[in-house]
Amino acid sequence: MNIRTTALAAVRGLGLALLAMVGSLVLFILMVVSISLTPVVIGVVLVPLVARLARSHANLRRRLAYRWFGVEIKEPYRPKPHFQGGLIGALERYRWVMMDRATWRDLLWMICDATAGFTLAIFAFSLPFYGPYGWVLALGVWRPIVHSGGNEWYTFVPISDQATATIAGLVGFVYAGLGLWLTPKTMHLHSRLTAALLAPTHERELELRVARLTETRSDALDSQAAELRRIERDLHDGAQARLVAMGMSLGAIEHLLERDPKKAKVLLSEARESSSKALTELRDLVRGIHPPVLAERGLGDAVRALAMASPLQTEVSAEIPGRIEAPVESAAYFAVSEILTNAAKHSGARRVWLDLRHENGMLRIVITDDGQGGAAMSHGTGISGIERRIGTFDGVLALNSPVGGPTMVTMELPCELSSPQP
């Protein structure tokens, strides 16, 4: 409750009041008008256009709610399907907008924002100024007002001479105090109102989640199938072929043993080499499927082992008191592995900090490097691929990489912890 936060809240109040007037009110009217124009066809074309404006207006407010008040509001809209061209397309667009409950909730929000929201915002803006206004009156500004025949009331104080003006100045202190105390609270209330009306309904939230899980599940299945094909091919071309060659060599050795022991010896050493190569190949394959340290020690030590192998100077701090469910553990491991590889390849970093902890049923991994930053979800498929894969487990990934660095990747995966190994 200091002057700075109050001033900031007041300025934001003014901003939101303006947005409510020029945005919410105008768009509400436009929307109502275009909907009512539906019978005369123009509405069919108009509604999607106005809805688009209304949605970007609402999205702006969602972003502001997050940036100013830390209130996170998800977008509730149904995904945009593919539309045909021409009149049919226009009808489809119209249907898409009108069938989305979020459209109607936006409409409700706009009228509330233009009325209650506006009132709250303008109240929050003007309250801090009312106190100082009383002081200004008391300091003599009452004089020109009264002398020019003006009729000035300061709330309940009719001002006609210095005495009443002084009372106004004193009352001003009460207002100043109230402003300091109430303005931030009012803006908080305002953000709650916005969140209540702009957030997806519970039902819609579930729909969004199902849609996301469906999408990431098919991704996961695809990549798993591709992985199986790779393993099959590697076995077929590698270890299997070597074992066949070994078998043939052994056959030849059996044949040569008495006739040409020297040649047999050469073949024997070749066969031994083949077996050791087959082992190496199998080893690499196993490491790619399920790394041994991960199987033996769990995520914390597996990531430590990764860190040791990384060309970057890597610090690991892990607080995972137990074992994570195997599929999540594996997904997290490969995600970390890929991010470390990315950091080594593209970031120009020298050092990396890895922080893993399990808290409140959530595995949280933070990877920070001191590279040049500028990584983005849209650049290539690396990071977004990881995000989709951990999405299968309802996990989320956040990337923070301003140009100039540092880059920070945060992942959160909900998961259970089993008791630690004895």
Next chain:
Amino acid sequence: MRVVLAEDLFLLRDGLIRLLEAYDFEIAAAVDNGPELTRALLTVKPDVAVVDVRLPPTFTDEGLQAALHARREVPGLPVLVLSQHVEQLYARELLADGSGGVGYLLKDRVFDADQFVDAVRRVAAGGTAMDPQVISQLLARKSRDEPLGDLTPREREVLGLMAEGRSNVAIAQRLVVTERAIAKHTSNIFLKLDLPPSDDDNRRVLAVLAYLNGS
């Protein structure tokens, strides 16, 4: 020389017993799980233990844990750990007490019986035997670590071979130089890694440890 052997796969255990017996080792105990291994190590106190990392009942790193536990109880108990995969992390844990008498090899090294038995003997004598694969993983890393960065390429090479557990004679043979040249390199390495003069064998282990820790 009395050996305790821990390996859960019957075929491999049987093969190892045969191999070691052929080279005049005495098998004091051959076990197939972690708890029995711990018991055997602490009661038999063998001249050397040959241990598989992954053992029942948990099939995680039971063998390694049993070995580390036994070395805490009986300091310097020689242990040679075998594994299907070698990991720097485990190598470091084994060497952590700096007292030597440890080895960490890929299971395939058994293929070359002479070399394998040589490694067992070295470990029993208080030396080290690190798998070349652990060493090459390290060499593959860029030389970002300051103390090791001071080493010349030749010295790094010598340290690598030292880390495998080779003696100066063996290193000299491998690099085709005189033993005196190697002795000079090793004393330079000790100097650069800031290891004060002491028992030479122990300093070798500490140098290897410094190498593995990359510090």
